Amino acid sequence: MAPPLGDIAHVGHAQLFTPELDASVAFCTDFLGLTVNGQQGDSVFLRTFDDYEHHSLVLTARDRPGLGRTALRTSSEEALHRRVAAVEATGATGTWVEDEPGLGRLYVTTDPDGHEHALYWESEHYVAPTELRPALKNQPQAKPDRGVGVRRLDHVNFLAADVLANAEFQEQVLGARPTEQIRLDSGRIAARWLTFTDKSYDVVYTSDWTGSSGRLHHIAFATDTREDILRAADLAIDTGVFIETGPHKHAIQQTFFLYVYEPGGNRIELCNPLTRLVLAPDWPLITWTEAERAKGQAWGLKTIESFHTHGTPPIV
CATH class of the missing domain: 3.10.180.10 (2,3-Dihydroxybiphenyl 1,2-Dioxygenase, domain 1)
Structure with missing residues (x-):
């Protein structure tokens, strides 16, 4: 149960x-x-x-x-x-x-x-x-006057040798709900998105193509608006922050995104998923096929190759 x-x-x-x-x-x-x-x-x-x-x-x-x-x-x-x-x-x-x-x-x-x-x-x-101290008493802290000004830590995307086993740990042991997944033609689950809240996802497991265990794909910070993502891209090129891919929109979960690397080598996503909630208690698990994922992101951008190869710690 x-x-x-x-x-x-x-x-x-x-x-x-x-x-x-x-x-x-x-x-x-x-x-x-x-x-x-x-x-x-x-x-x-x-x-x-x-x-x-x-x-x-x-x-x-x-x-x-x-x-x-x-x-x-x-x-x-x-x-x-x-x-x-x-x-x-x-x-x-x-x-x-x-x-x-x-x-x-x-x-x-x-x-x-x-x-x-x-x-x-x-x-x-x-x-x-x-x-x-903020002017509005229902806000913990004044908005920052520098950088992107991200609002919160949004989600963690884990790389995993066995996506299904780890997703079932989140579901059966911790109580997460699965919302979307990728199923390959072989039947193997290549990725699954799960939520503890009314957000569409809080944690993600993505197949580690190297077969390694315990690595990170990325952590993500949410912004107030899509325009913040565009501004972040401009700030990145002005300050030498490496942009891996984006700005663009994911097909899965419909998140507007920008992926960058922080100086230590970890991948960071800036995302704007704030308009999409999963309120239905009987939300059906959405399954994407291998052919559907081959079409790329929501507006046709192909998934960049490093998305499947870069993780931390690096494989040596």
Whole structure:
């Protein structure tokens, strides 16, 4: 039986490893418009202006880029313990830690592919200092006066050796709903999009063509408008940020997108999915065929080859 819808409230934050910590921090603050909200050792904590929690992103110095924790906030203390019990009922294990500012205990476990997930409930609501205090009391922080000014961390796209096994972990253990997928002519599921909320997706699994496990395809930040994506493209070429593909519109999920690389080598998507919600409790899983995907994106742009080959950490 699928777990209760709503035990996972939302994606809380993501952690990226980077061999270029200072440059990655500068990219996040100067280009994305995030705010630094603390540092512990080799980790820097940053936040988007519309996040109510302490941080939206953790950048941690490592020799190679890649994804660390994906943190998921539960809807209650009881929901947290239900999900922990569900994880352990599969035979998997986890560890309780309390090592991030603004948060209580986190239960750290992994999906079948080895991506680290941290489940938690206790979280302090952010209180902006005087210089960042917004004019509107229902907004956590004033909008940034630099960079793109992204609103929130939107989703995480994991590369996986076995998409279906990992998607079923999200569905059967954590309570996500699948919304769209790609099925190849062989019958294998090459990608699946899942949601914990009324957004059309919060996490994605994409087939890793190298057969590797535990790698990252990208993390994505949402903007207010499509025009912000166009402005981001102009800012990118003005400041030397590498554009991989876009601006354009995906066929799957209809997200308006721009893909760039941050200095550490991780792929970052700027996206505008804000107009599309999945409100139907009985939403049917939309399946795209191999032939349909060969047509490219929504307006005919062919999927760039590096989309299938670039992931972090790189294959050596």
